[in-house]
Each structure stands twice: as C-alpha cells, then as structure tokens.
Amino acid sequence: xxxxAAQPREDDAEDTDDPTEGGTGDPSDDHGSGPVSTxxxxxxxxxxxxxxxxxxxxxxxxxxxxxDALYSSSIRHVxxxxxxxxxxxxxxxxxxxxxxxxxxxxxxxxxTNLVTGIADAxxxxxxxxxxxxxxxxxxxxxxxxxxxxxxxxxxxxxxHNYFAHxxxxxxxxxxxxxxxxxxxxxxxxxxxxxxxxxxxETNETPGPATAPPGTDPDPNADADAVEAxxxxxxxxxxxxxxxxxxxxxxxxxxxxxxxxxxxxxxxTTTMPGIGSFPEDDDLCLSWAGMHGTGxxxxxxxxxxxxxxxxxxxxxxxxxxxxxxxxxxEVVHVDIDPAEISKNVHADxxxxxxxxxxLDQLTAAVREAPDAxxxxxxxxxxxxxxxxxxxxxxxxxxxxxxxxxxFDEATDDDTIVTTGVGQHQMWASQFWTYTEPRTWxxxxxxxxxxxxxxxxxxxxxxxxxxGEEDRDVVCFDGxxxxxxxxxxxxxxxxxxxxxxxxxxxxxxxxxVRQWQDAFYEGRHMASDYxxxxxxxxxxxxxxxxxxxxxxxxxxxxxxxxxxxxxxxVVIDFHVDPEENVLPMVPSGGANGQFAAVEDQL
Amino acid sequence: MSDDAPDARPAxxxxxxxxxGSGAEARPAAADQPAPEEREQPEGRRNLEGIRIDPVxxxxxxxxxxxxxxxxxxxxxxxxxxxxxxxRRQFNIESLTVGPTTVEGHSxxxxxxxxxxxxxxxxxxxxxxxxxxxxxxEVSGDAxxxxxxxxKVEADDPAAVHAVTEMYDGRTLDxxxxxxxxxxxxxxxxxxxxxxxxRQFGILEIARTGQTALARGDTPTAPGEKPGTAGEPTTHGx
Numbered sequence: 001x002x003x004x005a006a007q008p009r010e011d012d013a014e015d016t017d018d019p020t021e022g023g024t025g026d027p028s029d030d031h032g033s034g035p036v037s038t039x040x041x042x043x044x045x046x047x048x049x050x051x052x053x054x055x056x057x058x059x060x061x062x063x064x065x066x067x068d069a070l071y072s073s074s075i076r077h078v079x080x081x082x083x084x085x086x087x088x089x090x091x092x093x094x095x096x097x098x099x100x101x102x103x104x105x106x107x108x109x110x111x112t113n114l115v116t117g118i119a120d121a122x123x124x125x126x127x128x129x130x131x132x133x134x135x136x137x138x139x140x141x142x143x144x145x146x147x148x149x150x151x152x153x154x155x156x157x158x159x160h161n162y163f164a165h166x167x168x169x170x171x172x173x174x175x176x177x178x179x180x181x182x183x184x185x186x187x188x189x190x191x192x193x194x195x196x197x198x199x200x201e202t203n204e205t206p207g208p209a210t211a212p213p214g215t216d217p218d219p220n221a222d223a224d225a226v227e228a229x230x231x232x233x234x235x236x237x238x239x240x241x242x243x244x245x246x247x248x249x250x251x252x253x254x255x256x257x258x259x260x261x262x263x264x265x266x267x268t269t270t271m272p273g274i275g276s277f278p279e280d281d282d283l284c285l286s287w288a289g290m291h292g293t294g295x296x297x298x299x300x301x302x303x304x305x306x307x308x309x310x311x312x313x314x315x316x317x318x319x320x321x322x323x324x325x326x327x328x329e330v331v332h333v334d335i336d337p338a339e340i341s342k343n344v345h346a347d348x349x350x351x352x353x354x355x356x357x358l359d360q361l362t363a364a365v366r367e368a369p370d371a372x373x374x375x376x377x378x379x380x381x382x383x384x385x386x387x388x389x390x391x392x393x394x395x396x397x398x399x400x401x402x403x404x405x406f407d408e409a410t411d412d413d414t415i416v417t418t419g420v421g422q423h424q425m426w427a428s429q430f431w432t433y434t435e436p437r438t439w440x441x442x443x444x445x446x447x448x449x450x451x452x453x454x455x456x457x458x459x460x461x462x463x464x465x466g467e468e469d470r471d472v473v474c475f476d477g478x479x480x481x482x483x484x485x486x487x488x489x490x491x492x493x494x495x496x497x498x499x500x501x502x503x504x505x506x507x508x509x510x511v512r513q514w515q516d517a518f519y520e521g522r523h524m525a526s527d528y529x530x531x532x533x534x535x536x537x538x539x540x541x542x543x544x545x546x547x548x549x550x551x552x553x554x555x556x557x558x559x560x561x562x563x564x565x566x567x568v569v570i571d572f573h574v575d576p577e578e579n580v581l582p583m584v585p586s587g588g589a590n591g592q593f594a595a596v597e598d599q600l
Numbered sequence: 601m602s603d604d605a606p607d608a609r610p611a612x613x614x615x616x617x618x619x620x621g622s623g624a625e626a627r628p629a630a631a632d633q634p635a636p637e638e639r640e641q642p643e644g645r646r647n648l649e650g651i652r653i654d655p656v657x658x659x660x661x662x663x664x665x666x667x668x669x670x671x672x673x674x675x676x677x678x679x680x681x682x683x684x685x686x687x688r689r690q691f692n693i694e695s696l697t698v699g700p701t702t703v704e705g706h707s708x709x710x711x712x713x714x715x716x717x718x719x720x721x722x723x724x725x726x727x728x729x730x731x732x733x734x735x736x737x738e739v740s741g742d743a744x745x746x747x748x749x750x751x752k753v754e755a756d757d758p759a760a761v762h763a764v765t766e767m768y769d770g771r772t773l774d775x776x777x778x779x780x781x782x783x784x785x786x787x788x789x790x791x792x793x794x795x796x797x798x799r800q801f802g803i804l805e806i807a808r809t810g811q812t813a814l815a816r817g818d819t820p821t822a823p824g825e826k827p828g829t830a831g832e833p834t835t836h837g838x
Contacts, residue, residue, distance in 0.1 A: 155681060156688055160731040163676070180731070212731055294633065302642055313650070326644035326652065338725035341718060344650035384634065386627045581630060592636040599636055 037205075039164075040065035040198035042171030043131070044073045046206040050178040052102050052129075053464055054078065054093060056086040056457065058113075060106020061146060062133025065198035067104070075102075078460060078494065080453065081486040083110050087117020088450050088484070089457030091126050092440045096415060096461035098251070100127035100181040107133045108146030111192075112153065116447060118188045119157040123444025124272060125249065127186035129178045130154075134163075136196040150192045159187035160212075167200035175209025183211035185336040186249055217335060219353035221360055229307075229331045229348035230364035236305030236329075238374040239265045242288070245272025245443070246310015246334060248436040252355035253277070256309065259358045263368040266378045268296040270311050271428060272443045278434035285378060289317040290584045291425045294385025294593055297584065299378050300325050301591030305369075307361075309333040310354045313343040314444065315586075323589035333357045385582070385595065387429050397550055399423060399503040399574040403430040405554045406473050406501065409562060414471040415440060415458045419451035419480025422509035425580040427475035449483030451476040452500060456487055459496040471562060474500040478531045479508040485537070491567035492542040499561040500569045502534050505576040513579045517600045538569035546570045649718050661716035663692070667743055667813045668720070670727055670736035671822045674700070674707040678732045682709055685730065691715060691723050695747075695810025706734065708822070710812040737823040745813040749784045749791055754802040761801055768794040779804060787811075 037045075043066055047055075055077045059067055070077050080086040083105040090101030101121075105114045111132040121128045135144040151163050162177055164170040170193065177189040210216075233239055247256050253276045260267045260283055267277045268288045279286050288296035300306070306328040311317070318324040324344060332339070332346035333354055340349040350357050389400045403426050406414075416431060417440040418424040424441060433439050440458050442450035455474035462470045481502050491498055511526040538545030544564050548557045548571070561568040582593040585600060594600045645653045649661065672678050679698055686693050694712040701708050713723060720738060727736045753761055755778055765772055765782050768790065774781040784794050788811060795803070815821040 151677065152680070155677070156684055214734075215731065298639070302640070321648060321650050322645050323642075324646060324650070326646055327642050328652070330652075336729070338722065338729055340725075341650070342722060344646070345652060345718075347652075384628070388627045388630050390629060591639060591641065594636065595630040595633045 036201045036203060038065060038069065038198065039167030039170045039193075039200050039202060040069040042167065042202055042204065042206055043174045043193065043198065044069040044075065046171040046175035046209065047075060047102065047178065048073060049206065050175055050209055051099065052178065053099075054460055055102040055104055056080050056089040056093070056460075057104030058083050058086055058106070058110060060110045060133060062107035062135060062195045063104055063110065063131070063193070064106075064133070065195060066131060066133070066193065069198075076460075076464075077104075078456070078490065080456075081489050082484070083113030084116050084449070085453035085456070085484055085487040085490070087114045087128070087130065088120065088447070088453035089460070089487070090128050090130075091117060091121045091124075092417060092450075092454035092457035093461040094121075094127050094457075095440050096437050096458045097465060098437065100129050100178055100186075101457065102129050102131070102178075104131045105133070106146065107135055107150065108148045110146075111148055111150040115153060115157070116445075118154055118190065120442050120445040120447045120450065121188040122157045122159070124442070125186050125245065126188065127182040128188040129174075129181050130158075130188060130190040131174070132190060132192050133198075134192045134194040137194045138196070140194065150190070154190050157188070158190050161190040161192065163192045164194060164197045167197055167202035168204040170197050171204065171206025172209065175206050176212060179209045179211040180215055183216040185246075185334075217351070219335075219356040221333070221350035221352035221357045223360075225348065225350055226357070226360045226364050229350055230361060230366070232305055232329050232331060232348055233263070233265075233307065233361070233365050234367050234369055236369045237371065238302060238304040238377075239263075239369050239371055240299050240303035240306055240328075241265050241267040241277075242270065242300065242306055242308040242311060243267060243273040243276040244270040244309060244311025246354050247273055247276040248310075250310065250335070250354035251436075252309070252353075252358055253436040255355050255358035255362070257281075259362045262362055263365055264371060264375060265307065265369070266299060266371075266375060268292075268300055270314070270317050271441070273311065274428060274439040275433045275436040279432045280434060282379075283375075285382065287428065288590065289314075290319070290586075291429065291580050291582065292317075292584075292590075293387055293429070294582050294595060295378065295381035297582070297590040297593050298381045298385065301589070302377075303328045305329050305331065307331045307333075308344075309358065310335075312339045315343075318343065319584045319590045320587045323591070333361075389578070391551075395577075396575040397548070397554070397572065399426050399505070399572070399578055400430045401551065402501060402503060402548075402554060402572050402574065403427050403475065405558050406499075407431045409555075409558050410471045410473065412438075413467070414438060414473060415462060417441065417451050417454035417458055417472065417474045419476045419483075420446045420448045421477045421480055422505070422513065422578075422580050423475050423477040423480070423503040425510075426503065429580075448477070448480040451480055452484050452491075453487045455498045455500065456490050456494075456496060459491070459498050460494070463496075468497070472496075472498045474498060476500055476502050477509060478502055478504040478506060478528050478534070481534065482531065485534075488538065488541045488543055488567060488569065495566055497565060498567050499564075500538075500567070501561075502569065502571050503574050504531065504534065504571050505574050505578065506531060507576055509576075509578075510580070512576075516579075517585075517597065534569055534571035538567075543567040543569055548572045649716070661718060663714050663716045663719070665694075666713050666715065666720045667739040667745060667811065668711045668713060668723060668727070668736065669739045669813060669815075669821045670709045670711075671701065671734040671825060672707050672709055672730075673732040673734060674705050675732050678707070678730075679709075681730050681732065682711075682727065685726055686711070686723075689722070689726060691719065695808075697810050697812045699812070708812075710739075710810075712811045735822040735824050739813050739815050739821055740819055743813045743815050743821075745787050745811045746785055747788065747791055747811045748809045749795075750807040751782045751784060751795070751798060751803060752779050752805040753782070753798055754778065754804060755780045757801065761798075764794075764797050764801075768797065770794070
C-alpha cells in the first residue's frame with residue numbers, strides 16, 4: 001500500500017472517472033508490506049488474504065477509515081440502503097457462495113441496525129463477518145455520540161465477537177474472525193473497530209489467519225460409534241433420513257444422496273435442508289414439520305430409525321416432543337456436540353462433519369435394511385396426502401399457482417429467496433427444489449423482510465461466481481416486502497437481475513390464519529389493506545413494475561419478468577383467505593397434521 | 601377453501617411442478633384425505649427431555665447438584681459470556697466464582713448448578729463452545745469445596761460471639777461497640793451449621809463468595825488440566 005492511500009481524502013471522489021482504481025497503483029498484492037500502514041488498511045489486507053470478494057454495508061462516521069481503505073481494494077463494496085439489508089444481503093451471499101458473507105456498518109445505530117441480520121445468521125448457522133465502527137477507544141464507556149456497546153449487544157447472537165485493541169493486531173483479529181465464522185459449525189462473528197484503532201499507523205502486517213484453537217473440530221466421527229449406528233441402520237425396518245441445513249453447509253449433498261440411494265432409505269428434509277436431496281426423487285418425501293408435507297410427517301411419525309444429519313431438531317420441525325418420531329432410534333450426525341441430545345435424545349451420536357460422517361456410514365453399513373414394505377408405505381402416503389389446493393371459479397388467484405408458474409418457467413439452478421410468512425411456506429411447498437444453495441430463506445429467526453436484501457445478496461453472489469444466467473426469484477409477502485423494499489434501490493443502481501413476486505393478500509397472512517384458527521377470527525392489526533401499489537412503487541424506484549390479478553395474466557407476467565434485464569416487481573393480488581396447509585399446530589403431533597382448516 | 605369447492609381451473613393442469621408429481625386428477629382434495637383421527641398412530645412416546653420412553657430402559661432424570669469447573673482465558677468479557685450463557689439457556693445456577701490460576705492469563709470459573717444429567721451435559725457443552733473457554737467439566741463427586749463468608753452480627757454479647765467464632769474456626773475481622781464482623785470458611789454444610797449458630801446474636805449482613813472447588817489427589821479439576829505442576833493446562837481441543 002503506497003503512502004498516498006493513507007492520506008486523508010478530503011475532496012472525496014465526486015468526479016473520479018473510475019472509483020475502483022483511485023490512481024494509487026496496483027492495490028492487489030502489496031498490502032502492509034510498506035513500512036507504515038493504518039489499522040484500516042490492515043483490516044482490508046486481512047480480508048483480502050482471507051479471500052473476501054464482496055462486502056455489503058452503509059457508510060458512517062466511525063467506520064470511515066475502513067471505507068477509505070476499501071477505496072483502493074479489490075473487494076467489491078455494495079452500498080445498501082439500510083444496515084439490516086446489508087446483514088441479510090451478506091448472509092444470503094454466503095449461503096449462495098458457500099463463503100462467509102461480509103457486512104459493514106458504523107457505530108451506534110449502524111451496529112444496532114445490523115442486529116436483526118446477525119441474529120438471523122446465528123439462528124441459521126450462516127457464516128458471516130460483521131465489522132462495526134466504534135467511537136475512539138478513549139471515549140468508549142462515556143456515552144459518546146453514536147456509541148453503543150456493540151460487543152455487549154451482539155454477544156448472545158454471535159459465535160464470538162471481538163473488540164479491536166490496537167492497530168498492530170487488528171488485521172490478525174479480523175482474519176481470525178473471518179476464519180472462525182466458517183470453522184466447524186458456521187455462524188456470525190463480529191469485530192468492533194474503534195476509530196483510533198483503524199486510523200493509527202502500524203508496521204505490522206496481518207499473516208494468514210486460522211480459526212482459534214479448538215474451534216475447528218475433527219471432521220470424522222468416532223469409528224466405533226459409526227459401526228454401532230451402522231448396525232442399527234441395517235436392522236431397521238422403517239429407516240428414514242432427515243437431512244438438515246448442516247448437510248448443505250458441509251457440502252454433503254452428494255454424500256447424502258449416495259447414502260440414501262445406496263441403501264434405499266426414504267428421505268425427508270428440514271426447511272433449511274431443502275435442496276440437499278432432490279425433491280423429484282422417488283425416495284424424497286420433501287420437508288417435515290409444521291407446514292411440511294403430510295407424507296413427510298407420517299413417515300417421521302412412524303419411522304423406527306431416524307438418521308438425522310445436520311439438524312438441531314427445532315420445535316417447528318418436531319412439534320410436540322412427546323410425539324416426535326416416538327418409536328425411532330435416533331442416529332444424530334452433527335458437528336456441534338451441544339446439539340446432541342439437546343432436544344431429542346440421540347441413541348447413536350455421531351459428532352463430525354456431515355460429508356465425512358455420511359461417507360463413513362455409507363462404508364460401514366454392510367447390508368441395506370429390509371425396507372421394501374416401508375418404502376411402499378411411504379409411497380402410499382405420498383398418494384394419500386399430497387400437497388394440494390383448489391382453484392374454484394368464484395375465488396381469486398391462488399398464490400400456490402404463482403409459485404408453480406415460476407417453477408415451471410425457470411431452470412433447476414434458480415435461486416429462490418423469501419420473506420417470512422404464508423408466501424414463504426407456499427414457496428417452499430409448491431416449488432420442487434433439486435439442488436443445494438438454491439433455497440435462501442430465514443428459518444430460525446423468521447425475519448420478515450429477509451427476501452429483498454437476500455435477493456440482492458444472492459444475485460451478487462451468483463454474478464461473482466460467473467453464474468449470471470441463473471435466475472433469482474424472490475417470493476415476498478406484502479407485509480414482508482414493505483419492511484425492506486428500500487433495497488430495491490440497490491438492485492436498480494447495481495442493475496441486478498432479480499424478480500420479486502409479491503404474493504399480496506392484503507393481510508399479514510400467517511397472523512390472519514392463526515387469528516382465524518385460534519383467536520375466533522378477530523383480525524387485530526393483521527389487516528394490510530393500506531399497502532401502496534407495489535407496481536407503481538417499483539416504477540418509482542426505476543424497476544419494472546407489473547400487476548397481476550387473474551390466472552391468465554400469470555404466465556405472460558412471469559415470462560416478461562424473467563426476460564427483463566434488471567429488477568422487476570410483480571404485485572400478484574392473490575386470494576386473501578387462502579391458508580397454508582397442511583398444518584401441525586404448535587406443540588401438536590406431526591402425524592396429526594390438519595389437512596383442512598376445520599381439523600385445527 | 602370450502603369442502604365442496606369445484607376443482608380445477610388452470611391451476612393444476614399442464615404438468616404441474618408440484619410435489620405431488622402425479623398430475624391434477626390423481627391428487628385427492630385435502631378434504632378427502634383421512635382426518636387426523638382416522639390415521640394410524642404410533643404407540644410410542646418421548647419424555648420432555650426428548651428421550652424415547654422405552655419400557656426396557658425407562659429414563660427419568662432428577663436434578664442434582666454439580667460443581668462445574670472451567671479454565672478460561674482471562675480476557676475482557678469472559679465472565680459476561682459465561683453468565684450470559686447461563687441466563688439465556690435458563691440453567692439453574694447457585695453460585696459462580698472466578699479467580700486466577702497457576703498460569704498467567706488463565707482463570708478458573710467454578711459454578712455450582714442444580715440440573716438433571718442432560719442439563720449438566722448441556723452446560724458443559726455450551727460452555728465448551730465459548731471461545732475463551734479452554735477446558736470445562738464437572739468436578740468429580742468428592743471434590744474439595746469451600747466457601748468464604750463474611751458475617752456481621754450484633755455485638756450485645758461479644759464473648760459469646762467470640763466463642764461461636766472459635767468453634768467454627770472463624771476469624772474476627774472487626775469488633776465495634778455495636779457490631780462484630782466475622783470471617784468463616786468451609787464447605788457448604790459447615791457454613792450452614794455456623795450460620796445457624798450465629799443466628800442467636802442477630803445477623804445484620806452476610807456476604808458469601810459461593811463455592812469454589814478442586815478435584816482431589818491426581819484427578820484434574822478441569823478435563824485435561826495437569827495437576828501438581830506449575831500450570832501447563834492443556835489448551836483447546838482435548
């Protein structure tokens with residue numbers, strides 16, 4: 001890094017021809033090699049060394065030194081409209097790219113605005129590094145302007161967080177935080193950067209970083225435990241795989257497919273596990289849980305050997321714990337020992353990396369379980385309890401139809417992002433997922449507003465990987481869309497090829513559904529008839545805006561949107577009264593799912 | 601969606617991509633599917649700890665007292681991380697003490713908890729995930745435990761207070777015209793007995809440190825910790 005880059009930049013870059021070059025010579029390979037650089041330059045050098053290619057963020061006072069160092073970096077920075085959007089975009093970028101996402105914000109409100117996105121990444125075990133500016137060290141604790149105890153606020157929602165203590169070590173700290181985010185069970189990390197630390201000069205160059213000791217565990221499960229589990233699998237009469245998000249994070253989809261197919265074992269997934277196993281495979285029963293398929297929930301209720309990989313047995317999956325897979329011996333594969341027997345007792349705990357342990361299991365099982373009758377039973381349940389919806393003449397456009405129309409019009413590698421609510425459930429139920437990292441959603445935290453910034457992050461990731469041809473479709477609800485739609489401005493500015501399908505039912509629909517089922521139809525604060533006209537709003541942002549009210553308009557609108565070069569919003573006015581079914585009520589038995597409302 | 605809704609509009613025609621995969625005609629309407637009570641039911645159940653209730657191996661767990669010892673890196677926020685974890689996960693904790701060890705930069709945290717065996721297991725595993733935690737485990741049952749108590753009583757009968765203090769090997773730290781402050785140490789039973797004895801004088805204030813503990817003999821207090829040396833506790837990854 002040349003000395004000029006360390007000079008204060010007083011005049012800004014308002015008329016610079018090409019801001020990525022900045023006139024400081026080759027920025028790529030000489031970071032920190034000069035006698036003096038700043039802490040901020042050290043931060044950026046560490047990020048480049050770690051392989052970070054893209055950052056999402058919002059400028060602000062305390063983070064300015066880092067942004068100034070990014071000015072001459074190879075890292076692409078995508079300015080977002082709101083820090084929450086930056087965190088979600090980074091999260092989704094990481095999900096699609098398989099690398100930690102990176103987001104930046106300033107101190108105080110910048111950092112607190114990241115919190116929702118960090119918590120979301122934490123709940124879904126998504127690798128992400130957040131860098132936050134902080135007031136200068138000497139002001140910390142004095143309630144200075146834009147001071148928040150960011151480390152304190154984010155402590156329970158990060159894998160680990162750091163307060164940077166000096167320009168000499170800050171590069172190494174950032175490098176370690178990046179590696180820690182993806183080590184073992186992935187998750188978000190954060191480094192809080194006081195402004196003096198990033199401004200001060202240092203002679204130290206950050207070295208290649210590694211995760212801290214003890215955080216990158218042995219990928220192999222104990223061999224004896226694998227043998228014991230293999231014997232249980234061989235002896236099973238009703239074996240069932242349950243593939244969770246950990247399968248995708250461990251890049252274990254191939255191993256998972258090979259294991260299930262080799263031994264003829266039917267497969268369910270969790271919601272985060274969608275895409276780990278192709279849903280058009282005969283063995284696949286799609287995903288289980290509250291709004292999972294009836295056949296997945298029947299299978300999970302009746303299995304005698306549940307081979308659960310990379311899942312934490314969330315309550316939305318298990319329903320009431322007393323009736324969850326109540327006759328199953330549980331083989332539980334997880335990289336995080338704390339997940340073993342946390343919610344569901346593991347008879348055969350296998351601690352290790354999903355990819356490696358599935359290979360170990362595939363090798364250890366000598367004989368396929370005798371499960372032909374069980375496979376027939378699963379196939380029968382598929383016939384008996386299909387996902388379905390009706391389209392009577394006197395009812396408005398059904399949202400499920402919109403999801404199916406997009407699925408039919410796009411390729412298998414299409415990336416789907418969603419907000420949270422009814423539209424999210426329909427997008428997961430009525431789209432046939434076949435590949436990992438194509439389903440990008442907010443599962444554990446259930447963050448309304450995730451969809452649009454996630455589509456931005458997913459699009460940028462696909463483009464960065466040279467996969468410009470893949471489609472990115474965001475299914476959103478009217479309520480969800482309203483929460484983060486300002487990020488549409490980013491999609492317009494960056495000319496991102498995304499289609500946002502708002503399934504607009506003029507309700508915060510999942511709440512309305514619960515009010516009808518459990519609160520005597522009292523629609524308190526769930527009525528969203530006050531929404532703006534989203535197609536016109538899209539035009540105001542500079543995107544293409546379309547509106548669809550009936551079946552015959554769906555296919556042409558889908559085609560126009562997919563052909564359009566740039567961001568599109570389609571405001572689908574769908575049946576406000578449509579409900580998400582089947583449904584296992586909170587704490588209920590999976591096998592007792594309601595197929596229609598009056599069974600709730 | 602009414603039960604007798606006429607089926608099919610464009611919706612499920614034309615090679616639907618839906619999970620049913622068998623076309624519109626083959627899909628029974630939701631209302632025609634077997635109702636919950638008509639479906640086959642498994643007979644098994646799990647208890648609230650997620651353990652399969654097996655007539656052969658019935659598993660029921662009562663809570664018990666356990667002493668957990670952790671070696672941690674002495675860095676800012678480590679106590680906040682541990683206490684935050686305990687409160688967030690609703691672990692039932694009786695006391696928590698922190699202090700230096702034989703190794704510079706390492707501290708020992710000792711917690712007394714009241715939990716079931718799976719709960720104790722969770723505490724250990726969740727603590728082990730904290731980056732500054734080097735090693736953590738339950739101290740074996742016959743650990744040496746002790747607590748320090750400061751006790752302020754009324755000084756109406758100084759001689760009697762002194763006698764009880766002697767009886768429990770305590771020390772008088774302050775004696776004034778109206779109050780006497782005494783220091784006591786010992787395991788929990790001994791402290792409880794002493795407090796009972798002092799109650800007759802009128803206890804004004806108490807400050808207790810909570811239990812701290814070391815394993816007996818050659819047994820390491822935290823897993824992997826090397827006893828009897830000037831430190832060198834093992835690092836992560838044991």
